[in-house]
Amino acid sequence: MIKLVQNELIKWFRRPSFYVMSIILIGLSVIGVVFTIMMGSMMDDPNQGGGQQLGWKEQLQQDNENYKMTMESEPEGDYGYLERRYAINEYRIQNDLEPTTENSVWTYVSDNLGLTSIITLFVVIIAGGTIASEFTWGTIKLLMIRPIKRSRILIAKYLSVLVFMVIFFSIFFVTSFIAGAIAFGMESAPELLYMNGEVFELHPFFYIMIKLLLSSLGVIMFATIAFMISSVFRNNSLAIGISLFLLFTGAQITQLVGMKFEWAKYSPFANTNFNAIIDGMPIVSGTTFWFSIVMYLIYFVLLHVISFFTFVKRDIAA
Structure with a gap:
């Protein structure tokens, strides 16, 4: 199996497209420093004016009063995001944890998490071509004449896709970390994670690992x-x-359908963005973390069953 996976990896390592993807990811991870510095300077300018400003505790208390009024105005609404913000603000007030406004290596990596959409794009391109390209180029016959079960070939191809995903995530984290450390330093403040009605205090590294x-x-x-x-x-x-x-439109179509039909939450695209669910902003209202886990596993198994039968049971066309 290891040899088969290595063979699949070598195929992609020999293609210029893999290195183009890697260079694009490195470039985006580094160039974000410029935009972060520019945005920071733009945010600082308005604060130079006069006027009385509230202390951070008073500001959080005022925010929570607004959140509470909003949630009480319509008890039937879905206020997952506001509940999360309210709980985190209360935790900061009670434990004297002032929100940090200074950039650091950890805030930069966290802000760069949006680049995971680029990683998804690259991995989808690899996964979409890993089997089909064998048929398009006619090299599938060279695989089939080997004394290896088709199921093992299929598993090796899928594992190689996961290896590339790990490679891209590693490139993203390492380059973002190095660029952020050089530009903003290594200072850190605890990150707060809200799950199941509780707030957990984590080191930024573990918080980012959970997000990743x-x-x-x-x-x-x-x-x-x-x-x-x-x-x-x-x-x-x-x-x-x-x-x-499907990558570019699946979530958007599901979100539109979810505004009118509750059954949209059973769509696979409504149960893939777990960060949004934890943040209280699921694609379809009412979707919970554990519900998404169950739906995720169901679709994961179903998709692999379809892949297995279409690749293993169907004849290899000439």
Whole structure:
């Protein structure tokens, strides 16, 4: 199995596209320093004027009063985000934890987490082409003549996709960390994570690792969808095209449908962004973390079953 995975990795390491993806990811991770510094200077300018300003505790108390009034005005509403903000503000007040406004390596890496969407794009392209390209180029015959079960080949291809995901996440974290450390220093403040009605105080490193882990679940699901499409259609361009279409439109369409129909929460695209669910801003209102975990596992197994039967059971066309 290890040899098969290595073989799949070597195929992509020999393609210029892998290095182009890596360079783009490195460039975006580093260039964000410039925008962070520019945004920081723009935010500082308005504060130079006069006027009385509240202390941080008074400001948080005032924010919580506004949150409470909003939630009490319509008890039936979905206020997951406000509940999260209210609980975190209360925790800061009670434990004398002033919100930090200074940039550091950890805030920079956290702000750069939006680049995981780029990682998803790259991994989907790889997953969408890993099987289909074999049929498009005719190299599938070279795999089939080997005394290796098709199921092992399929597993090796999927594992290689996951390895590339880990590589891209590692590139993102290392480059963002180095750029952030050089530009903003290593100072850190505790991060607060709100889950199941409780607030947890974490070191920024562990907080970012949790965020990356949750982000990787979304990447894995989209990679699995692309992998299944690649197995079913067996056409490189078609597999990547459909996969990218679902990546860019799946969540948006689900969100629009979810405004009118509750059953939209059963869509796979409503149960991939776990960071948004924890932040109290799910794609479809009413979606909970554990509900999404169950739906995630169901779709994950279903997609692999489809991939298995289409790749292992169907004849290899000439």
